[in-house]
Each structure stands twice: as structure tokens, then as C-alpha cells.
Amino acid sequence: MRGIKFMSDHNTILKAESVYFTYEDGHQALKGINLEIKRGSKVVFMGANGSGKSTFFLCLNGIHKPQSGTIYFNGAPIDYSRKGLLALRSKVGIVFQDPDNQLFSASVYQEISFGVLNLKIPEQKARQQVEDVIESLEITPFRNKPTHALSGGQKKQVSIADILVMNPDIIILDEPAASLDPKHTAIVNHIVDRLTERGITVIISTHDVNFSMDWADEVILFHDGTILMQGQPEEVFVNKAVLAKTNLEQPACIVLFESLCKKGILNPALPLPKNLSSLEQYIADINTKINYGSVHTMTQTDKKAILVVSFGTSYHDTCEKTIAQIEKDIKSAYPDYTIYRAWTSKMIIKKLKERDGIVVPTVAEACNKMLEDGIKQIIVQPTHVINGIENEIMKEDVLSFRDQFTSIKFGTPLLTSAKDNESVINALMSEFGTIPKNEALIFMGHGTTHYANSIYAALDYRFKDMGYSNVYLGTVEAYPSMETLLKMIEEQKPDKVTLAPFMIVAGDHATNDMAGNDSDSWKCQLERAGYPVECILKGLGEYQQIRDIFVEHIQEA
């Protein structure tokens, strides 16, 4: 025994140490393979065609003898004597990719029984092993058929039975699902599951990343006769650079999971799903209870808050009548929640601080404050008018805290559903009453380059559709502009135009761009066009029915 090295770790069933193998034609197929395989584990070998997987398998059961390096089985180096190899092959069985290379007996029964009857075990016991394998691999219906008359899937079942009957410690399956239809792939996968349940170490060579992600304990990536990476599927399949090198794509469940996380639909702190069913479960959980927060369980005693996010204003009086009033209405509708304020306009926050020494938190600052106060569950209600850029950025800011809250829910901006559009029009028209036929009412919205801007034109149309033919809606910064509005009211030629902001707060835009005396203001443009103008400096937030819509949106969240 002198000179022979033994491994000491009982958990390691196979170990390769610096294995090099070159074919007779000079092709070097293995260039220094080092790896360890744990007893009872499920291991997948992946890699481009010709990367050396099959060559390595043939080394594992002694068909090929490496020119240098050592392979250990159960702690001892492979014994290449005839006796040693016979013992090795009864313990390390290879199921070849093409069953025709493996099946040589006339009938299925002879094929399965041949090897085991030649082992030195009592015949009675050997025959019982054959019966067990035939039954467990569901071969009974074709047990007496000639092997050449079997379908591809049946041949695969028999070739697995061939190996399994020998009671091996390791089964190596070289692309077991190659050229099988979905039904037979499912049968083979089912058989593989049974093998692992028996505690057999199963090694599979496959190009199927979805199967590997779901099934394997460990993935070994071969590349040009070397091992590029060895690790758990979750480690290997997130490494895009390594996958690209081996011509592999990411499993579908990871691609979808990552894109749902990017959209803020799923929480990236969740464990990577192993398969599409696990991902489906994540999605089903969201549908029943939207919860962007961390994976920690919500409890009845979690402290709850509503964060009211507004653009902000530097006009104190209008702030009291709009933003603060919305916050008060929310407080009285949801007395169990603490109300927090955040503004999104950094410019206004800075101006207030410098001018008046008043500090209003940003979204991130408000989230930190809530965490400091021990708040665990939050509902975020924006007072934004549309689902535009402001709202998206605000959501991203909040979601960056998703790991720290147990639940984050979002209420929607003012104009989100068709019902909202109708409610807003009804709310405004009950305030303004009937507009006489010879007059026009023009609302000034903000407008944005975001695609959500189309809501303004849609709402202008909806006013008319609901019978308010002399009510118009335009925007300061986008379409419909004052130029468009002038063309529209030109057809009506009203004797008087009333201007009102379609913004939560009657702030700078309402005071200057709408009602100011600058020649570009809407008031001046209309007056130049010959229309007497009356300006109403009241933000949308000053109307009770508009505030009620925000309160309802929280209920929906």
C-alpha cells in the first residue's frame, strides 16, 4: 500500500486531482481537472459540446486512464487492475447518451439481468433485484420485448435499469433527455428523482439550464477541458459572464424574476426561485396582497403609517389649504395611522429652508424618520395629479427601503382610472356650476414629456363628452398648449373666459404663468385675443371632493 494516497473525508465520494487526458490522436481533452463530489448529491455537468464532459465520465469509471493526475473513489485511488475495474464499474455506472451503444442483449429481461446474474451474489437475490428495478422503473409492460423493438424512451428506461440493477453508489447520466419527447423526459426525470431518494449520487450531463436550476445541488461548468466554475445553481446561473463563455442562457425563472424585481413588482430580497412554479407563487402572493416590503412577516403589532408625498409649494397659505388639508382629511379617515409628509421638489425644500428655516423631508428622509420611529408598515399616497415621472421616481425612492419595512403599499395619483377621470370632472363641475353658453372655463394643468401626459387631452375630450362643451383643459409645459386652446375657443368665441389651475396647489404656475401680468401668461394671451378673463386662484386640493378621491385611493391600496 506504500505510495498510495487515501482521502480522509467520508462525505466525498469522488475526487479528481489534477487530471489530464489526451486521446491517441494527440487531442488534449482534459487539462487539469480538480473537483470533489459529495456523497448523495445531485450534480449537473454543463458546458459546450466538446468541452470534455464525456471524456471525464469515462475517466470516472476507469474506461479512460488519465495520463497524469488521480481519481479517488470512496477515498481510494482508482485500481486499474481487471478486478479493480470490475468492482469500480459495478459501483460507478454510466448511462450513455445513445442507448444503442449500451443495449446488446436480445430481450429486455435478459438485458437487465445479464450483469447482475454475473455478480457473485445468490441467484435468488439477483433475480429479486431485477424484478424490483423492472417494477420501479415501470418497465413491466415491455419486459419481454426484444430490445431492438423498443421506442427511444423505453430504451432509455432499460439502459437506466441496466445500471441501477447493479446497485451502484453513483449513476452518471449523459444527456438523459436527449431526443426524448416531453412524456419520456418526464418519466426519466421521475426515475432520477427516485434515484436521489435512494441516496445514490447522481451526476447528469445536460444543456438544460431550467432543469439544472430546479434539480441540482451543484453545477459544474466545463470549458475547453477545464472547470470554469463549480457552485450552487443560484451562484452559477446569476453569473452572466461565465454563462456566456459556455454558450448557456440564464434559466427562465431567473430572467423573469430579475425583470419583475427591476419593475418593483417583486422584492429582490426574496430567494431566487428554483423554477417557474415558485415564481408563479411569488406572483400569486402579490395579487392577493400587494406587499413590496421585506420577507419578514407582518404582525398585528407592527406600527403603521401613511406617507403623503406631494410636489411641494413655497406659498404657506395655499399649502395649508391644499397639501396640509389633504393630510388632515387622511388623518381623520385613518385615525390608526401616523401621517408623515414628504415632498419631491428639492428646489422648493431648499427654498423653504433658506427663506423660512422650515425643514420638509424628502421621500428618503421621511422613510428614514419612519424607520427611526419604529414604523414597519407603510402606505404611500402621492398627491400627484398623474402617473408621471415624479410618481415613478417617488416609488423607486420608497422601494429602495423595501428590505426595512415589512409592507409597503402605494395609493395611486389623482388621475389613474377611468372612474377617477369622471369623479374629478364631477367634483370640479359641482364647484363651478353650469358655465353659461357664452362663456368658457379653461383649466391649466402642468403637463409633462412623459407618455402619461396624454391624460390631459383625454380629459379635455371627456369634459365635452360629459356635456361640458365650453370647458377646456390645457397644460403649461406640454400638449394641449395655450396655442391649441386659443384655436379651440376661437370656434366658440366666448364673451368671457374663466381661468383656474388644474394643479393640486395654486402656486407659482397659477400665480405667474396663468394669472400673471407677463405678456406670456395665459391671462394676457387671452386678453390680447379679445376675451375678458377672470382668474380663480384655487388649487385642486382646496376642493373637498377632490381630496375625497385621494382618501379613497388609500382605501384601494
Ligand SMILES: Nc1ncnc2c1ncn2[C@@H]1O[C@H](COP(=O)(O)OP(=O)(O)OP(=O)(O)O)[C@@H](O)[C@H]1O
Ligand atoms: N475518441 C476520441 N478521439 C479523439 N478525440 C476525441 C475522442 N473522443 C472525444 N474527443 C475529443 O475530445 C474533446 C472532448 O469531447 P467530449 O466528448 O468529452 O466532450 P463533451 O463535453 O462530452 O461534448 P458533448 O456535449 O458534445 O457530449 C472533443 O474535442 C472531442 O472531439
